[in-house]
Amino acid sequence: MQLETHHIADHNQSRAEAHQRKLSYWTNEVAKAEPIIQKLIDFQIAIPSWALGTGGTRFGRFPGGGEPRSLEEKIADVGLLHALNQASGAISLHIPWDIPSDAQAIQQLAAQHGLRFDAVNSNTFQDQPDQAASYKFGSLQHTDPAVRRQAIEHNIEVIRHGVALGSDALTVWLSDGSCFPGQLNFRKAFDRTLESLEEIYAALPDNWKMFVEYKAFEPNFYSMTVGDWGSSLLYASKLGPKAFTLVDLGHHLPNANIEQIVAILLHEGKLGGFHFNDSKYGDDDLTAGSIKPYQLFLIFNELVDGMDARGLDHARDLGWMIDASHNVKDPLEDLLQSVEAIQLAYAQALLVDRVALEEAREANDVVRAQELLQDAFRTDVRPLVAEARRRAGGALQPLALFRQLNVRGQLIGERGAKTVATGL
Ligand SMILES: [Mn+2]
Numbered sequence: 001m002q003l004e005t006h007h008i009a010d011h012n013q014s015r016a017e018a019h020q021r022k023l024s025y026w027t028n029e030v031a032k033a034e035p036i037i038q039k040l041i042d043f044q045i046a047i048p049s050w051a052l053g054t055g056g057t058r059f060g061r062f063p064g065g066g067e068p069r070s071l072e073e074k075i076a077d078v079g080l081l082h083a084l085n086q087a088s089g090a091i092s093l094h095i096p097w098d099i100p101s102d103a104q105a106i107q108q109l110a111a112q113h114g115l116r117f118d119a120v121n122s123n124t125f126q127d128q129p130d131q132a133a134s135y136k137f138g139s140l141q142h143t144d145p146a147v148r149r150q151a152i153e154h155n156i157e158v159i160r161h162g163v164a165l166g167s168d169a170l171t172v173w174l175s176d177g178s179c180f181p182g183q184l185n186f187r188k189a190f191d192r193t194l195e196s197l198e199e200i201y202a203a204l205p206d207n208w209k210m211f212v213e214y215k216a217f218e219p220n221f222y223s224m225t226v227g228d229w230g231s232s233l234l235y236a237s238k239l240g241p242k243a244f245t246l247v248d249l250g251h252h253l254p255n256a257n258i259e260q261i262v263a264i265l266l267h268e269g270k271l272g273g274f275h276f277n278d279s280k281y282g283d284d285d286l287t288a289g290s291i292k293p294y295q296l297f298l299i300f301n302e303l304v305d306g307m308d309a310r311g312l313d314h315a316r317d318l319g320w321m322i323d324a325s326h327n328v329k330d331p332l333e334d335l336l337q338s339v340e341a342i343q344l345a346y347a348q349a350l351l352v353d354r355v356a357l358e359e360a361r362e363a364n365d366v367v368r369a370q371e372l373l374q375d376a377f378r379t380d381v382r383p384l385v386a387e388a389r390r391r392a393g394g395a396l397q398p399l400a401l402f403r404q405l406n407v408r409g410q411l412i413g414e415r416g417a418k419t420v421a422t423g424l
Contacts, residue, residue: 001410003083011401012390019396022383033384036350040388042315043346045276045339046090046118047078048323049098052332053421055285055325064330066411067421071098072109074421077332077411079113084401086394087339090118092321093165095158096128103164110165118169119211119273119319120162124151125175125219138176140196141189141225148196155200163205169273169319170204171246172197173213177220177227189225194238201239211246211272211319212236216253217282228252229261236270244272248323249299250284251275259298266306273319276342285326287334289341296341297377300349308354314346330408331421336399340385347381 012019026033052074053067068074074091081088091110093100100106110117124139132150137143139151159170176193178184201210214232215224226232229245236243245265252258265271278286278296289296307314322338325331353372360368386396395401402408 001080001407001414003080003405007401007405008083008393008395011404012396015396019383019386019390023387026384026387032351036347036381036384037388037391039314039350040343040347040385041086041392043343044087044089044315044320045342046092046319046321047081047088047335048092048094048121048321048325049074049078050094050421051322051325051335052077053325054331055327057327061420062327063418063420064408065417065419066408066413066415067331067419069415069419069421071100071106073415074098075106075110075113075115078115079110080407081332081335081339081398082114084395084398085336085339086389086392087343088335089114090116090321092118092121092171093161093167094121094123095154095161096123099161100165103161107165117162117165117167118321119171119209120158120165120167120169121171121173122155122158124154125173135175138174138189138225140174141176141184141193143188143192148192152196152199156203159200159203159205159208162208168205168207169209169211170200171211171213171273171319172200173215173246173248174226175215175219175224177224178222179220180222184223184225186223190231193225194235197235197239197243201243204242208242209272209319210236210239210243212239212243213246213248213251213275215248215251215284229265233265233268233270236272245270246273246275246319247271248275248277248284249288249296250277250279250286250323254281258295259302262299263302263306266303266310269310271306271318273321275321275323276338277322277324285324287324287326287329287341288322288338289345290337293341293345294377296345297348298373300345301352301373301376304346304349304352305354332407333399333402336402340398343385343388344381347384348376348379351376351379351381 054063068077078091124135127134133147142148212232212235214226232245236245276288278291280291357372
């Protein structure tokens with residue numbers, strides 16, 4: 001389905017008065033409002049192609065119907081999101097789930113929806129039907145050079161697909177590790193992985209980045225070969241200036257201080273990008289901001305501070321992606337919620353009085369420092385985010401409009417009730 005311009009105009013018209021009432025506080029009383037609105041308009045969050053279908057667990061999967069059956073339909077879905085919120089202007093593909101048969105046509109289709117291609121993702125965590133060697137005991141770390149060769153070639157093929165689509169980054173997430181003590185020689189696994197990554201790194205075009213993503217556990221439960229930000233940073237540092245650490249919020253042990261990790265990586269010039277999601281226990285697929293919104297704000301507080309300290313462009317110099325695919329919500333509604341939660345945390349971080357915060361820190365005024373952060377976090381910035389959407393051509397309330405237009409019902413009508421998105 002295609003969203004018509006009048007749908008958004010009618011919706012915004014019907015909510016204009018209430019919106020203006022809430023916004024007037026900002027435009028009349030807060031000097032920072034205009035620059036924050038502009039930064040929100042510029043800030044785009046990439047949607048992963050695998051988040052457009054209902055995820056599952058190893059116990060079951062309950063598709064909701066109308067899920068995209070092809071890469072073209074996935075692009076159409078991200079186009080819908082972007083039309084509604086004007087903040088989802090990029091798509092992140094997973095190879096081999098989303099191999100474009102005609103890269104030029106796919107690129108044109110994406111451009112029609114105002115989308116660009118963000119980082120491309122390789123997959124050596126499952127076996128494909130036509131592949132010669134198995135990744136059961138790892139890919140880039142494998143004891144058998146033939147398996148490593150296959151995984152290296154796959155990553156290089158992913159780069160080729162990305163080049164054809166106009167992407168400029170490769171995300172490598174490895175499930176490599178071990179499930180039981182004694183299974184793996186940690187030092188050999190590290191060296192083999194590094195050697196394999198070096199070959200992939202050598203195949204990167206000049207303007208490309210490589211993101212090395214870490215994860216504390218799952219699918220391997222005793223050790224992960226890229227298990228934390230320390231090992232990711234070690235690989236990225238050894239690889240060279242085009243390699244960076246990628247932080248996936250759900251890939252930490254419980255209660256990890258992610259904001260501190262982010263601050264140090266950014267300070268060292270080695271933070272490449274983000275995968276947004278949320279988690280309660282050991283999961284990594286819940287809607288961003290649904291469980292720990294204060295943590296998300298504290299992370300953005302470090303991001304804004306660190307990016308400004310290095311003179312980085314908030315919108316362009318780091319990779320911003322969602323990585324979540326869970327079991328019970330309509331995936332498109334979930335993504336609208338995730339994008340909004342990210343925008344809210346970003347807007348609140350932009351509100352922090354940094355001069356006063358530094359003064360409080362230098363004076364060891366702990367109470368004042370906490371007050372300054374919580375003052376920003378407890379400010380309702382929803383009118384600012386809605387205004388940014390409105391000015392960019394999106395809907396004041398994307399989720400409400402999505403439901404009002406019965407988008408899911410229409411997608412089920414077009415695609416059927418029993419469709420299952422390709423991917424996980
Ligand atoms: Mn991830």
